[in-house]
Amino acid sequence: MARVVVDVMLKPEILDPQGQAVANALPRLGVSDVASVRIGRRIEIEFTGEPDLDRAREIADKLLANPVIEDYEVRLGEQPESADKSS
Amino acid sequence: MARVVVDVMLKPEILDPQGQAVANALPRLGVSDVASVRIGRRIEIEFTGEPDLDRAREIADKLLANPVIEDYEVRLGEQPESADKSS
Amino acid sequence: MARVVVDVMLKPEILDPQGQAVANALPRLGVSDVASVRIGRRIEIEFTGEPDLDRAREIADKLLANPVIEDYEVRLGEQPESADKSS
Amino acid sequence: MARVVVDVMLKPEILDPQGQAVANALPRLGVSDVASVRIGRRIEIEFTGEPDLDRAREIADKLLANPVIEDYEVRLGEQPESADKSS
Numbered sequence: 001m002a003r004v005v006v007d008v009m010l011k012p013e014i015l016d017p018q019g020q021a022v023a024n025a026l027p028r029l030g031v032s033d034v035a036s037v038r039i040g041r042r043i044e045i046e047f048t049g050e051p052d053l054d055r056a057r058e059i060a061d062k063l064l065a066n067p068v069i070e071d072y073e074v075r076l077g078e079q080p081e082s083a084d085k086s087s
Numbered sequence: 088m089a090r091v092v093v094d095v096m097l098k099p100e101i102l103d104p105q106g107q108a109v110a111n112a113l114p115r116l117g118v119s120d121v122a123s124v125r126i127g128r129r130i131e132i133e134f135t136g137e138p139d140l141d142r143a144r145e146i147a148d149k150l151l152a153n154p155v156i157e158d159y160e161v162r163l164g165e166q167p168e169s170a171d172k173s174s
Numbered sequence: 175m176a177r178v179v180v181d182v183m184l185k186p187e188i189l190d191p192q193g194q195a196v197a198n199a200l201p202r203l204g205v206s207d208v209a210s211v212r213i214g215r216r217i218e219i220e221f222t223g224e225p226d227l228d229r230a231r232e233i234a235d236k237l238l239a240n241p242v243i244e245d246y247e248v249r250l251g252e253q254p255e256s257a258d259k260s261s
Numbered sequence: 262m263a264r265v266v267v268d269v270m271l272k273p274e275i276l277d278p279q280g281q282a283v284a285n286a287l288p289r290l291g292v293s294d295v296a297s298v299r300i301g302r303r304i305e306i307e308f309t310g311e312p313d314l315d316r317a318r319e320i321a322d323k324l325l326a327n328p329v330i331e332d333y334e335v336r337l338g339e340q341p342e343s344a345d346k347s348s
Contacts, residue, residue, distance in 0.1 A: 112285035
């Protein structure tokens with residue numbers, strides 16, 4: 001099994017009101033050194049065999065992101081938790 | 088400016104119907120070697136000064152993730168796009 | 175064409191940190207009479223023929239909601255915007 | 262306590278890949294009479310006193326929706342579950 005990660009974020013010029021809400025809530029936690037918060041999506045795709053970045057890009061284009069308002073990035077992920085971490 | 092990234096995913100034992108929908112749609116794209124798709128959130132926090140991982144963890148605990156159903160991971164992010172990439 | 179609307183909300187006993195963030199940001203807007211904010215999903219399903227509430231429930235069960243942590247409600251929607259609104 | 266509901270949907274001309282994924286997954290459930298699926302957000306705001314639609318609109322404008330890509334609708338909600346439903 002091999003994991004591919006797709007990060008999808010609104011384009012920088014598109015307002016993100018949910019991130020804005022988090023940023024506006026920070027002073028009440030005593031946090032004053034945060035300039036901005038942006039909330040996007042992280043998608044983990046597990047391939048049964050070899051990880052396929054081209055396939056993942058095609059999936060992102062059609063089912064995960066709207067290229068008019070969002071940017072995405074596809075990359076090999078760390079191994080799934082089920083991987084043997086010992087020895 | 089320094090970026091901290093918070094990745095929030097549903098715990099592995101919690102069903103993710105939105106990811107399931109994407110997985111179920113893949114055969115129509117001719118994709119048959121994907122075992123699972125999980126959809127979470129990626130949050131980018133820009134600090135005005137030094138990046139503060141402890142602060143980011145506190146923000147995640149209170150405003151970004153529900154620890155009963157979600158796991159999160161906090162890490163230093165790559166530099167924001169506005170960084171000078173030349174030279 | 176007929177629309178069915180599925181409203182999906184986290185169960186009341188499940189913490190909603192994104193709604194909490196919005197609630198915490200309200201005092202800065204001068205709003206002090208809000209007790210809570212909860213953020214869920216609204217899904218609009220357009221049927222080509224008769225609206226089918228049983229079908230919509232099946233879709234919700236399998237692809238839209240996680241019944242362990244979410245409640246959903248299925249109902250006939252108002253007519254899509256494409257409907258002729260003039261008399 | 263009084264509930265105001267804010268429904269936020271992507272504008273009709275904006276592609277919704279998550280809804281598209283659900284629509285594409287339907288044939289595998291044996292569903293063939295769905296023309297489209299759109300996924301938006303439903304926000305429930307509980308006011309401590311009188312429900313305030315103008316306030317809710319201001320909150321939606323600033324913290325819940327991005328008016329460039331989303332439409333929203335504000336309306337009085339049904340009573341919260343905590344309301345006495347008997348007699």
